[in-house]
Each structure stands twice: as structure tokens, then as C-alpha cells.
Amino acid sequence: MKKEEKKSEAFLKKLDPAYQVDKGSKMKLVVEVANPDAEVKWLKNGQEIRVTVSRYIFESIGNKRILTINNCSLADDAAYQCVIGDEKCFTEVFVREPPVQILRPLEDQVVMVGERVEFECEVSEEGAQVKWEKDGVELTREETFKYRFKKDGKKHYLFINESTLEDSGHYTVKTNGGESVAELMVQVVSQLEVLQDVADLTVKAKEQAVFRCEVSDETVTGIWVKNGKEVIPNDRIKITHIGRVHKLTIDNVVASDEGDYSFIPNGFAFNLSAKLHFMEVKIDFVPRQEPPKIKLDCSSGNADTIIVVAGNKLRLDVPITGDPAPTVIWSKGDKVITGCFPAYVKWTNGNDL
Numbered sequence: 062m063k064k065e066e067k068k069s070e071a072f073l074k075k076l077d078p079a080y081q082v083d084k085g086s087k088m089k090l091v092v093e094v095a096n097p098d099a100e101v102k103w104l105k106n107g108q109e110i111r112v113t114v115s116r117y118i119f120e121s122i123g124n125k126r127i128l129t130i131n132n133c134s135l136a137d138d139a140a141y142q143c144v145i146g147d148e149k150c151f152t153e154v155f156v157r158e159p160p161v162q163i164l165r166p167l168e169d170q171v172v173m174v175g176e177r178v179e180f181e182c183e184v185s186e187e188g189a190q191v192k193w194e195k196d197g198v199e200l201t202r203e204e205t206f207k208y209r210f211k212k213d214g215k216k217h218y219l220f221i222n223e224s225t226l227e228d229s230g231h232y233t234v235k236t237n238g239g240e241s242v243a244e245l246m247v248q249v250v251s252q253l254e255v256l257q258d259v260a261d262l263t264v265k266a267k268e269q270a271v272f273r274c275e276v277s278d279e280t281v282t283g284i285w286v287k288n289g290k291e292v293i294p295n296d297r298i299k300i301t302h303i304g305r306v307h308k309l310t311i312d313n314v315v316a317s318d319e320g321d322y323s324f325i326p327n328g329f330a331f332n333l334s335a336k337l338h339f340m341e342v343k344i345d346f347v348p349r350q351e352p353p354k355i356k357l358d359c360s361s362g363n364a365d366t367i368i369v370v371a372g373n374k375l376r377l378d379v380p381i382t383g384d385p386a387p388t389v390i391w392s393k394g395d396k397v398i399t400g401c402f403p404a405y406v407k408w409t410n411g412n413d414l
Contacts, residue, residue, distance in 0.1 A: 071095055073124060075150035076143060082133050084158045090128040092143050092150060101126045104142040130154075160238025161189040164215070167234060167243035173328040174249055178221035182234050182241055187214050194233040253278055256305065259324060259335040264314045265342060272309040274324050274333045279304045283326040292322075314339065 074093035082088040094101065103110045103119070110117055110128070118129040130137055138156040142149050165183035172178055184191065193200040193210065200208050200219070211218040221228055229247045233240055254277035264270045272285070285292040285300055285307075292309065294300050299310040307324055319339040323332040381387060391398040 071099065071145040071148040072143075072150055076141070076152035078151075079153045079155065081155045081157055082130075082137075084133060084135065084156055086133055087129065087131050088133055088154070090130075090141060090143070090152065090154075092126050093124045094126055094145060095124070097124050099126075099145050102144040103128045104144065106139045107142075158237060159186070161186050161191075161236035163234070163236060163239045163241050166241035167232065169244045169246075171246045171248065172224050174225060174247055175223050176328070178219075178224050178228070178245060180219040180232055180234070180243060180245075181216060183216050184236055185215070185238075188212070189215075189236060191217050192235045193219050194235065196230045197233075253281060253326060253329050255333060259322070259333045261336045261338070263338040263340050264318075265340050266315065267313050270311040270314050270318065270337055272322055272324070272335060272337075273306065275306045276326060277305065281326045281328070283307060283324055285309045286323050286325060286332075288320045311337075316341075 071094060072092060073095050074091075076090055076092055080088060080090070090103075092101070103117075112119060116131045118127075118131070120127040120129065126143065128141070128143075133154075133156050135156055135158070137154060140151065140153050142151050162185040163182055164185055165181075167180050167182050170178060170180070182191075193208070200210075207221070209220040209222070211220070217234060219232065219234070224245075224247045226247050226249070229245055231242055231244050233242045255274070256277060257273065257275035259272050259274045262270050262272065282302065292298060292300065297312045299308075299312075301308045301310070309322065309324070311318055314337075316339050319337050321334060321336055323334040325332040381389060
């Protein structure tokens with residue numbers, strides 16, 4: 062004959078055998094006691110839960126005794142007891158993680174042998190667990206000499222410091238709610254032939270400067286730098302890449318544009334360099350020249366005719382000024398009188414006229 066189960070004298074309603082709750086949610090454990098004045102204890106994995114823990118709320122409403130757990134975490138996945146005197150009731154709480162979605166997937170990459178690889182993805186929950194695989198084989202922590210893993214909030218990273226040809230393949234990041242796959246292609250560095258090097262330029266203010274180079278592979282990309290710092294395009298500065306030709310164009314050149322410029326092709330350990338010389342145009346100051354001023358001072362009332370008695374002396378005083386000092390030429394009729402004269406001339410014989 063089956064032995065009858067002893068009826069509880071302390072509990073009118075015990076805990077359910079098990080509870081399930083999503084991570085981050087709130088849950089309640091409820092019992093009903095026979096004595097409305099009875100005091101209960103709540104235990105987690107055999108240890109009494111203290112009221113000092115802020116996430117736990119204890120309530121006594123009539124015959125009901127309630128334990129509320131706010132913001133459930135994986136640490137709340139445990140066995141719980143409610144105790145009245147010598148009587149106990151048991152339950153288990155299972156905390157279920159919600160599916161972690163991949164918000165930003167991995168991207169395919171093409172690198173040269175020896176270059177650093179960085180895969181990045183973003184998931185829907187901070188601190189979520191992810192798994193990395195290469196061609197279906199999990200990448201474990203024991204391989205940290207080859208791979209490095211990083212977690213930053215919702216972002217997860219996989220680094221390969223020095224890639225080799227063997228690193229080519231398909232990489233997968235997995236969560237409990239999805240996965241993302243990207244392909245890595247590692248290529249051998251090929252020889253790049255320079256068909257036209259960058260030439261030095263000497264440019265005046267407001268003129269246009271054009272640096273141009275041509276390489277043998279039209280798929281090669283690169284950057285331009287000035288004095289070791291990358292050039293960022295703007296309204297005056299344009300960077301173009303058409304086929305094998307790479308150009309850096311600077312409009313309305315100013316003095317600050319002077320410097321060392323280089324084109325650095327991606328994946329190759331060299332650069333093409335040239336200088337930009339800014340030429341200042343100097344304007345010499347030419348002082349204003351004053352025209353010569355001639356004043357003929359004659360005692361005669363008629364300035365165009367001078368009468369002198371034969372045999373007497375004739376002296377013509379003609380003050381002449383000018384800046385610069387003018388050259389003085391004396392003439393008689395159509396004949397130029399040669400010699401060195403000051404700004405006046407004296408004849409001692411009137412017949413010379």
C-alpha cells in the first residue's frame with residue numbers, strides 16, 4: 062500500500078518545481094503560508110539571501126510570501142529554498158540568455174603578406190559570448206600567439222598581426238542568435254614598376270600645382286603625404302586615380318603649400334617623392350621721375366630774341382632741374398655744340414653766334 066505524503070502544516074502552497082526567466086528580466090517566487098504571522102527565510106544554493114542585496118525584494122502580503130529578483134543575470138541561475146521553522150520547499154531557477162543578434166557583420170578583406178588583419182563585428186548585447194572560426198574550425202585561446210581576441214562593449218575583434226598565405230580563408234563569428242562570415246585573401250607582394258616618377262615643381266602664388274605619377278598596376282591604390290602627414294582633399298586640393306595614373310592637384314597655390322610631397326602605394330615598401338617650391342614675385346620700387354624744368358632768364362623783354370653788340374660777351378643762364386639729373390645739349394641752328402657744359406654757357410666772342 063502506497064504511503065501517503067505528509068501534508069505540510071506550514072505551507073498552504075509551495076514553490077513550483079522550476080522557473081524559467083530571460084536574462085535581464087524580473088521574476089517572482091511566491092508561497093502561501095498557513096500562519097499569516099509566520100516568518101520565512103529565503104536561501105540560494107543553501108546560503109541565506111540577505112536583505113542588503115538591492116536586487117532582491119522581500120514581501121509579506123497576508124498569507125503570501127514573495128521573493129522578487131530584479132534584472133536577472135546568469136548568477137541567479139540556482140536552487141532556491143523557502144524555510145519556515147523545520148519545513149522547507151524547493152525550486153530551481155533557470156536563467157535563459159536571449160538570442161544575441163549581429164548588428165554589424167564582418168567584411169571581406171584583401172591584404173598583402175605580412176600586413177595586419179583586423180576583423181570587427183558588433184552584436185546586440187554588451188558582454189555577449191562569441192565564437193570565432195576559420196574554415197569551420199574554432200580558433201581557441203591556445204592560439205593566441207597567432208590570433209588575438211578583443212571585446213569592447215558590443216564590439217568584438219579578431220586580430221592577425223602578420224598575415225601569411227595560409228591565413229587565407231573564410232572567418233566566422235558566431236553567437237547564440239546568428240553568425241557572420243567574411244573572406245580573407247592574402248596576396249604575395251608583387252613588383253611594382255614606376256612608369257613616371259613625381260617631379261619637383263616651382264610655382265608662383267595663385268598658380269596651379271599638379272603632382273603626377275604613373276605605376277604599372279592600375280589596381281594599386283595609395284595615399285599622398287606632405288611632410289610626412291597625409292594630405293586630406295578640400296576645395297583647393299584634389300586627389301585622383303585614373304587607371305595607372307595618380308594625381309595631386311593644388312589650386313591657387315599659397316606659401317604654406319611649399320614642402321615635400323610623396324605618393325605611397327598601398328602594399329609596397331617605397332614612395333615617390335618631390336618638392337614644391339613657392340616662388341615669390343619681387344617688385345622693385347621705381348620712384349616717380351619728374352620731367353626737367355627749364356627757366357630761361359633774359360634781361361630782354363622778348364624771351365625768344367636776345368640782342369648783343371658784336372665783340373661783346375654773351376652769357377646764357379638757364380637753370381635746369383630734374384630727377385634724375387637731366388642731360389643738357391646745346392645747339393646753334395642745326396649744329397650741336399660739343400663739349401662739357403654746366404647748366405649755363407658763356408661765349409666770349411659775339412661772332413660765335
